[in-house]
Amino acid sequence: MSEEKQPKIRFKGFDDPWEQRKLGEGLKQLKSYSLPRKYEVPESDTEYIHYGDIHTSSRKYVDKSFRLPNIKSGDFQLLQTGDIVLADASEDYKEIAEPMLMKNIKGRKVVSGLHTIAIRLKCGDPVYYLYLFLSPGFRHYVYKVGTGLKVFGINYDKVQKYFLAVPDEKEQKYIGKILFLTDQLIAANQSKLEQLKRLKKLLMQKIFNQEWRFKGFTDPWEQRKLGEVKTIKDGTHDSPRYVPKGYPLVTSKNLNDSGLNLSDVSYISESDFDSINKRSKVNVGDIIFGMIGTIGNPVLLDESNFAIKNVALLKNDGPIQNHWLIQYLKSDVFNRLTSEKTAGNTQKFIGLNVIRNLIIDTPSIHEQVIIGSFLKLTDSIIAANQRRLDHLQSLKKYLMQNMFV
Numbered sequence: 001m002s003e004e005k006q007p008k009i010r011f012k013g014f015d016d017p018w019e020q021r022k023l024g025e026g027l028k029q030l031k032s033y034s035l036p037r038k039y040e041v042p043e044s045d046t047e048y049i050h051y052g053d054i055h056t057s058s059r060k061y062v063d064k065s066f067r068l069p070n071i072k073s074g075d076f077q078l079l080q081t082g083d084i085v086l087a088d089a090s091e092d093y094k095e096i097a098e099p100m101l102m103k104n105i106k107g108r109k110v111v112s113g114l115h116t117i118a119i120r121l122k123c124g125d126p127v128y129y130l131y132l133f134l135s136p137g138f139r140h141y142v143y144k145v146g147t148g149l150k151v152f153g154i155n156y157d158k159v160q161k162y163f164l165a166v167p168d169e170k171e172q173k174y175i176g177k178i179l180f181l182t183d184q185l186i187a188a189n190q191s192k193l194e195q196l197k198r199l200k201k202l203l204m205q206k207i208f209n210q211e212w213r214f215k216g217f218t219d220p221w222e223q224r225k226l227g228e229v230k231t232i233k234d235g236t237h238d239s240p241r242y243v244p245k246g247y248p249l250v251t252s253k254n255l256n257d258s259g260l261n262l263s264d265v266s267y268i269s270e271s272d273f274d275s276i277n278k279r280s281k282v283n284v285g286d287i288i289f290g291m292i293g294t295i296g297n298p299v300l301l302d303e304s305n306f307a308i309k310n311v312a313l314l315k316n317d318g319p320i321q322n323h324w325l326i327q328y329l330k331s332d333v334f335n336r337l338t339s340e341k342t343a344g345n346t347q348k349f350i351g352l353n354v355i356r357n358l359i360i361d362t363p364s365i366h367e368q369v370i371i372g373s374f375l376k377l378t379d380s381i382i383a384a385n386q387r388r389l390d391h392l393q394s395l396k397k398y399l400m401q402n403m404f405v
Contacts, residue, residue, distance in 0.1 A: 005165055008402040014171045018405055024160025030118035031077040032085075033111055037069075044070040047108060049079075051087040051115035054100045059187070060130060061103040068110065079110045079118060082126040086133065089115040089153045096146040096154050099133035101126055117156050124169055127176030135404040138162060165405035175403050182396045189389045196382045201332075203378065207371060208333040210361070214374075217367045227356025230325070231315040233280040234291060234352045235308030240272040247273035248306035252290030255297035255311070268307065276307040285316035287326055292349040295342055298329040312355055320362060323372035328360065 005017045035048055047068035054060075062068065079085070083102045090096050097117070102110065103126070112118035121129060132138060141162050146152045166172070206212040210221060226232065240249065246267035248254075254261050268276075282288065282304045289298035292310045300322060316322045328334055337358055342348045363371065 005405065007405055009399065011171065011174045014167065014174075016168065018165035018167050020163070020165045022160060023162040023164055026122050026124055026166070027160060028120045028122055029156050029160075030079070030083065030112060030120055032116045032118050033076060033113055034115075035071055035111070035113045039071050040069045041072055042070065044073055045109055046071055046073045046076070046111060048111040048113040049085050049100060049116060050113045051089055054085065054087040054098050054116070055090065055095055057100070060099060060134070061101040062110070063104040071111065071113075073109075076109075076111045079105065079112060080120070081105050083118060083120050084126065084129060084133065085112050086117040086119070086154075086159065087115060088117050088155060089148075089151055091151055093143055093146055093152040094139070096152050097133065097138075097142040097159060099130055101130040103127070115153075117154075117159060119156075119159075124166070125172035125176050127180050128172035131176060131179045131400065132164070132166075132404060134400065136401055137164070137404055179396070179399060179403070182392065182399065186389065186392045186396060189385065189392060193382065193385045193389055196378075196385060200375070200378050200382060203375065204327065204331045205333075207375075208328060208331040208361075214367065214370050217363070217370075219364065221361040221363045223359050224320075224362050225356065226314075226358045226360055229318045229320045229362065231317050232352065232356050233313045233315070235280050235311045235313065236276045237310065240268045240276070242266045243269050246270065249276075249309055250288070250306050250311060251309050252292060252294045252297065252311060255288065255290050255294070255299050257297065260299050260301070260303070262306070265306075273307050276309075280308055280313050282306065282308060282313060283316065285322055287314040287316075287322055287329065288312060289314075289329060291352070291355075293347055295338055295348055295350055296329070296335060298326055300326040312350075312352065319365065321365065321368040321372055323376060324363075324368035327372060327375040334360070 005020065006015075033048070035050070037050065037052075039048075048071045049062070049068055053068060057066075059066065079102050081102055081104055085100045085102070086097045087095065087100075088097070090098070142154055142159070145158045146154045167175070203212075235250075242249075244267065246269050248262055248265040249268045250260070250262070250265065254265055282301060284301055284304050286301050286304075287298055288301065288308060288311045289296050290310075291312050314322070314325065337360075338350055341354045341358070342350050362368070
């Protein structure tokens with residue numbers, strides 16, 4: 001059997017060659033109706049799927065829990081469980097022919113609506129075909145044959161001409177099942193991660209508004225100017241010459257919610273690096289955040305072999321613990337404080353003296369340690385769940401690349 005007729009990954013016990021044919025040989029086109037949003041009604045016994053419903057949904061199947069818009073009842077050709085609806089138009093060519101499977105619509109009246117292509121399988125597993133339409137091979141095909149300038153489109157004739165190789169129905173079910181289960185794991189982990197982030201946000205609001213206090217702490221927090229409790233500097237305001245290889249020059253674009261991102265960093269020479277560090281050398285344990293453009297995105301540093309430009313530097317000194325301060329700087333309390341002090345119309349910025357004069361509420365050292373440790377632990381749990389989600393998404397991508405021909 002030639003390599004072209006089988007995928008790189010197959011389940012044990014399956015080694016027969018895959019059948020090569022045009023996609024349309026296994027499909028039947030159903031009727032779609034050009035029903036825009038204005039035909040929707042609050043209630044009726046008939047639902048419809050609009051191409052916008054396909055594009056905006058991260059879940060690519062309709063079951064009992066997935067509700068669709070209602071339209072007035074009429075003499076329509078209805079969809080059945082197992083049918084697949086493709087979006088035939090998109091402003092983004094990557095979303096042309098994006099699919100939605102009618103996984104379980106038993107007892108419902110569902111119609112294929114505006115800018116859709118409705119198809120019914122003559123044979124085969126619907127879940128497998130859902131992922132076939134999402135596979136790299138089919139996606140690459142529709143990118144090539146789609147037409148249009150501002151809005152890209154495709155029709156059934158081009159879809160059905162796609163030449164492919166397919167396994168027998170038993171192997172299709174195995175492939176469809178593992179991909180569907182992987183998607184369910186991804187969805188469950190995404191939901192858990194979102195809940196953890198909402199919990200962290202709530203904790204930050206309550207703790208830094210001092211609505212919630214840890215047991216044993218009742219003393220009021222003391223108001224201090226940030227510059228009185230921290231050595232605060234900023235990076236260079238010059239524009240050093242960039243070089244292909246050298247030392248990273250970190251700006252606000254390299255700071256995000258996840259920390260320091262050096263994947264898109266510019267490099268400077270050793271002499272410029274040394275010159276900048278005479279003004280504002282960074283060390284592990286310091287905090288930096290953006291002062292121009294994107295204000296904020298504070299990062300507690302665990303590396304230091306770089307220089308900074310237009311970035312505030314809060315040294316790891318003074319009576320305030322940086323493990324507590326990093327959490328305070330990420331809070332809505334601090335964001336509101338800085339938003340009131342920013343200047344500029346086209347490009348926002350906050351000055352160094354303004355930062356030094358910001359008045360913050362500070363608890364005792366002991367309470368700082370407890371708050372910082374507690375929120376750091378929460379961050380660690382979120383990061384662990386993010387890594388798990390990233391691994392699952394990488395697994396899904398690998399399977400999609402290697403389970404289809």
